[in-house]
Amino acid sequence: MPFRDEEDRPKEECGILGVYAPEQDAARVAFFGLFALQHRGQESTGIAVSDGSCVRMHKDMGLVANVFNEQILNTLPGHLAVGHNRYSTMGASVLRNAQPVYCQSLVGEIAVAHNGNLINARELRGELQDEGEQLDTTSDSELIARILVRHLQDGPEAAVREVMRRAKGAYSCTVLTPKAVIGFRDPLGIRPLTVGRMGETGYFMASESCAFGPVGATPDHELKPGEMAIIDASGLRLVQGAEAPRRAMCLFEFIYFARPDSRMYGELLYAVRERMGQQLAREHPADADIVVPVPDSGIPAALGFSEVSGLPYREGMIKSRYIHRTFISPDQRLRELGVKMKLTPLEEHIRGQRLVLVDDSIVRGTTTKKIVGLLFEAGAKEVHVRITAPPIRFPCFYGIDMASKGELAAAVMSLDELSNHVGATSLGFLSIEGAVAAAGQSKNDFCLACFNGDYPLAIPPDMSKHAFDEPPGMGQMAAVTHGQPRLLEPVE
Ligand code: SF4
Known part of the structure; x- marks a missing residue:
């Protein structure tokens, strides 16, 4: 088992990003962006890229700098990308649940990176299975991906609206299709997502604005609750996907999770x-x-x-500063x-x-x-x-x-x-x-539920973090390089 920080702080959730970089190697941009978001999740990381026709992906357990190297980045050509750093909050911490989640659709392959938790995941999982979906993972993020692939042929707006109609809970997502990068936030905006320009022709989006500087991008717009950003050859489109009753960003982002050099609600967190x-x-x-x-x-x-x-x-x-980076287990x-x-x-x-x-x-x-x-x-x-x-x-x-x-x-x-x-x-x-x-x-701008018990979205009584824990035998598998799996040691 790797060295684990013994602190009992709240654990960061996940970091996500999206890259549209017609003049750059998107995987390399994603790598440095994920590096800046490492504090949001240290258990697994992944990048999916598209060259306009084909989606490729690599993801594995571990830190960004341990999982990716020159050789791997060279197998990920393309100008579009999404990336993800994971700390598991639903579904066990195993490679099967690492992100991005990959799915095939009528419009081609897609990859989805999700930050947050769905509170109706159990119910939604049952519904999708009843509708004939074969689910590959135990993570709630795959449910979002499955809803998207079923509706993308009607256009990205319609597909994201369908997610917002069916999924309840906290979700900020970035989605890669062969020709576009899409980002969206749930109708309460519980988890953050910001979009901005990168150079003359590129765009970048990430959970936190601290990831923009290291890739030469400028944060321009914090997505509003229920808003989506669609980036393709015709540029950036911002579309309201669902009515937002209020905003309820997680107050803990301001207190601890996000880096102090990030801005949220326009405020520098430092x-x-x-x-x-x-x-x-x-x-x-x-x-x-x-x-x-x-x-x-x-x-x-x-x-x-x-x-x-x-x-x-x-x-x-x-x-x-570097103790958390070692994977050497301390003795007793x-x-x-x-x-x-x-x-x-x-x-x-x-x-x-x-x-x-x-x-x-x-x-x-x-x-x-x-x-x-x-x-x-x-x-x-x-x-x-x-x-x-x-x-x-x-x-x-x-x-x-x-x-x-x-x-x-x-x-x-x-x-x-x-x-x-x-x-x-x-x-x-x-x-x-x-x-x-x-x-x-x-007060009405924040989720304050862990402090005052006032949950902005009612929690189903039977909801449990472990609702989707791995069935026995699912805890070991190969690192995923899309199309080229390679074996690795058991991860738990
Ligand atoms: S403020 Fe809300 S979203 Fe944030 S940690 Fe507390 S309960 Fe969770």
């Missing part, structure tokens, strides 16, 4: 997180000496906290070191100090407890924990892997109990109102 830290200092001041971030995600908020509180900002720990002794493998305290900064420790979220509380312990071990006198996410009390069904309700620390403990549990001197969470205001929006 600035949003600084404002969250400022507001946290107003809501939960602390009698302390210095403000210390949990690197890297806590840095902008710690700077904001420092600014409003007047307490000096100091780094208290150094993060090993090393595994027991846990967070120490990743964070080294700077004793000279900490010893004898009363710290404000700023982090983005608490899920089970296990990581926070370890970090607080590490800081006391390094000589801290007090550790006042301040968290920029409001308390997480409800599970997410829209594509974020957190934990079941019983495992969510803030759902089963009072604030005092949780503070004792993590060993903090004091504990404070940013309010929902404070987080939303820092994001520069109003």
Whole structure:
């Protein structure tokens, strides 16, 4: 088993992109775009390309830099592409469920990359099977692909409208057909997707604007909820595919998932997180000496906290930036070191100090407890924990892997109990109102369900993350180079 980050943060969902590059090698653009989206999913990655007539694809378990090399990219010629980084949120983490999903249709081959979770996946799966579809995977993304292939002969608008009519839940998708690249967002816009120009004749779309710079593209337009972008030889067309009752972007994108150099709702997330830290200092001041971030995600908020509180900002720990990139499994002794493998305290900064420790979220509380312990071990006198996410009390069904309700620390403990549990001197969470205001929006612009239980789309009572777990024996298969499978070691 590869080294797994032992943190209990909410796990990012997936990163997707689409490339229309008449003058470039689309696979290479997709590679560098996926590289910039690596934080959104580290379990599998894939690129599908078209040269105008034929779709080719390669996908495998692992990081972008491990899966692709020159030789593989050279087998993917074409000027159109879609790409995907996956963290599994529905369907087991096996190669069969890696994306893009490939399907054949009357208009030719297609490949689909999906970010999000369908909440009616079980029901939709049954309906499609009753209608005669043979499904190859256990992932809900294939359901979207199957609906598309059945309707593409009526045009991309009609096919996407059909997806929006039948699929319920969170979905941002990019779709490759032999001659076009299509992107669309669900009618609540829970997951992000942005489109923009690339050079004189090209277009690029991606989950986050941070992927545009590395490929020389400019983010122009965040797709609206229920909107689709169709890019082909005649250019870019934006079409509203379904009525959007409101917008409900995931607030966690602003707090933690997305890179701080990305923009969402037009706001730079670094600035949003600084404002969250400022507001946290107003809501939960602390009698302390210095403000210390949990690197890297806590840095902008710690700077904001420092600014409003007047307490000096100091780094208290150094993060090993590359530990998550190793696929060497630590032995038992090393595994027991846990967070120490990743964070080294700077004793000279900490010893004898009363710290404000700023982090983005608490899920089970296990990581926070370890970090607080590490800081006391390094000589801290007090550790006042301040968290920029409001308390997480409800599970997410829209594509974020957190934990079941019983495992969510803030759902089963009072604030005092949780503070004792993590060993903090004091504990404070940013309010929902404070987080939303820092994001520069109003409450109705966000999904806040994991904080307040108000799900913007009602969740079927029997819905389970594991509804489509792999039947026995499906966990091993070949890496997929479309047309040329090659064997690899068991992946789980
Ligand atoms: S429930 Fe929470 S993590 Fe899930 S989409 Fe809503 S805000 Fe995001």
